[in-house]
Amino acid sequence: MAQTLVQKIIAKAAGCATVNPGDMVTCGVDLLMLHDGSGPRRLLPQLKKLQAGLWDASKIVIITDHFTPPADQESAAMLKLTRDFVKDYGIENFHDMQGICHVVLPEFGYLKPGMFVCGGDSHSPTGGAFGCYMAGYGWTDVAGIAVTGETWTVVPQTIRINLSGRFAPCVSAKDIMLLLCRTLGMNNSFKVVEYGGEMIAGLSVQERMVLTNMATELGCETGMIAADEVMLGHIRDHGGVVDNDALAWSSDADAGYEAVHAIDVTALVPQVAAPHSPANSAPVVEYSGVDVDQCYIGACTGAKLEDLRMAAQILKGRRVSPKTRLLVAPASAITLKDAVADGTLQILTEAGAILLPTACGACAGLGAGVLAEGEVCISSTSRNFKGRMGHVESHVYLASPYTVAASALAGHVMDPRDIMAGTMGVGNEVLS
Amino acid sequence: MSRRAWVYGDDVNTDLLAPGYCLKLPIEEMAPHCLEAHDPNFAGNVRTGDVFVAGENLGLGSSREYAAAVLKYLGIRVILAKSFARIFYRNALNVGVPALFFPQAAEIKIGDDLDVDLIHGTIRNKTSGKNYSVKVIPPRLMEIIDSGGLIPHLEKQFARGK
Structure with missing residues (x-):
């Protein structure tokens, strides 16, 4: 059978x-x-x-x-x-x-x-x-x-x-x-x-x-x-x-x-899930412009070497907006070692990323990078339930490492394709 | 014994039942925070013997067993839901709380007096007068419930084996 x-x-x-x-x-x-x-x-x-x-x-x-x-x-x-x-x-x-x-x-x-x-x-x-x-x-x-x-x-x-x-x-x-x-x-x-x-x-x-x-x-x-x-x-x-x-x-x-x-997948566009459910997703344009206090690249879902490389593609030669912060918690010690060896980590840190320890961390509301009341985060993790990453009244948007990195440059939810195409809106001080 | 129903909707997740920041705490310190982001009245008012009623996908999210264990700690003795997340369902049985699939969960109102018969798979709503029949828990899993959970069930098995 x-x-x-x-x-x-x-x-x-x-x-x-x-x-x-x-x-x-x-x-x-x-x-x-x-x-x-x-x-x-x-x-x-x-x-x-x-x-x-x-x-x-x-x-x-x-x-x-x-x-x-x-x-x-x-x-x-x-x-x-x-x-x-x-x-x-x-x-x-x-x-x-x-x-x-x-x-x-x-x-x-x-x-x-x-x-x-x-x-x-x-x-x-x-x-x-x-x-x-x-x-x-x-x-x-x-x-x-x-x-x-x-x-x-x-x-x-x-x-x-x-x-x-x-x-x-x-x-x-x-x-x-x-x-x-x-x-x-x-x-x-x-x-x-x-x-x-x-x-x-x-x-x-x-x-x-x-x-x-x-x-x-x-x-x-x-x-x-x-x-x-x-x-x-x-x-x-x-x-x-x-x-x-x-x-x-x-x-x-x-x-x-x-x-x-x-x-x-050819027609697929970057997706963003709004608070407070991964099912609450839509093409990134639906949420573009939402201000973000924190951008988080971490967890088993979104901080392996390839995830860090995606972020680096977006961040290379650019600077994180002073309106937000970018936290990166590589998924493993080997990930970190490899990201050092191939130059990925340098690109991230030169762009202004803050390096966090390799751990589950803020994804589960533990360790470093948890959110305060009222804060908004865009994250490469997998879950955005209410209170998941910190205060009950914090808000998490889920996205790919590309989209999280693009949002870090803009200080708001940002379509990474616009960064790659060099068409980021006038008035953003982040383009090098 | 009181069998009051606490009634919630779909997608009550493990972060609501057992917030991440409480995972280091012993259960007695964590219990007051159960559902605090969803229904701040629950933890302080639930009584021993009460019934937890929910909609679809109860307990989605984490594998944290606190999500089921805290309901038992607070006094919940039966969980009814339209559907369960798999790990939560297993956790509930493993801590000794029967979990029944109940398609008509939405007909139950907060505070309804429910009589749940696990053996025959019947639910009597003494407040509304309605009766329901539900699928019983498979016999093999019911043995776990009857023992009070997986650990006491294994204790019995090991004692028999000796």
């Missing part, structure tokens, strides 16, 4: 030949990822209560990113607890303050096609860019998995998105996702979104990660992309070992999708 990619992975994890959407099955977990927020501080008391140990320390990865670097004593205590836990429980896969978990996992080659992976964070679907199933779980589920190595799931239906065409200048995967949040809505719970089509083959792995990352905002269990040579090459380049039959991890041609949508 024809199977979708997610059916194939769940069938393998559940030890079945095939599974059907709606089946409730128990899956063996190949890898469990935890961070400092949802990880040891929550897991330890539950392990003690259960008087149980870990099912397999070698299959658990712990990454600190939420309360790093510690800005207060509570955060410092949580990080210390995390480090102590790692020692006490013999966890070797530990990445301390090396970046945001969803970006760090593939940097170290942990993910590969066909795996059934659980993450203690809602943006875990990011991992689907590597041909695996990776979904988010709360901390009690995580404790159950950590102890037993298995969890239940109901086999989800798949929504297929076929992408074609080529991006116009200053358009990126983020714009596809802001469009989809509007058209598909954010209530696709217990379903999977799978991206395919000829455009995917030419899309970089980091851009694919934006598509799977924001499957979360669609409400999907996870986002998925079938294995291809681009993906396998990326995994090998990052120390991962790929099975010989890895390319088999894709949906069958005649697999049953719940829905199939086609998007030709």
